[in-house]
Amino acid sequence: MKKIYWLRRTGGVVMISLLGTLITGHFPDWLKAVYAMLLFGLALIYDFAEYDVKKAIEGAD
Structure with a gap:
């Protein structure tokens, strides 16, 4: 379960950095x-x- 938590957290960081890149326009x-x-x-x-x-x-089970 710990692995899934870190994968979600890493995915969130990647998505936030992607949004920042899109907002700046330099892609x-x-x-x-x-x-x-x-x-x-x-x-x-x-x-x-x-x-x-x-x-x-x-x-x-």
Whole structure:
């Protein structure tokens, strides 16, 4: 559960920095690629962590 908390927190920090970048208007191409990779990677890791939690809960029954 701790891992999911940190993934959500990291995702929030990435989203806030993305909003700041969009507000300033300076959005270079390399930064677009970095944000895309970060968001995809966080979503992928979050899915694996959520699966592990659900598997542990189902196994506890």
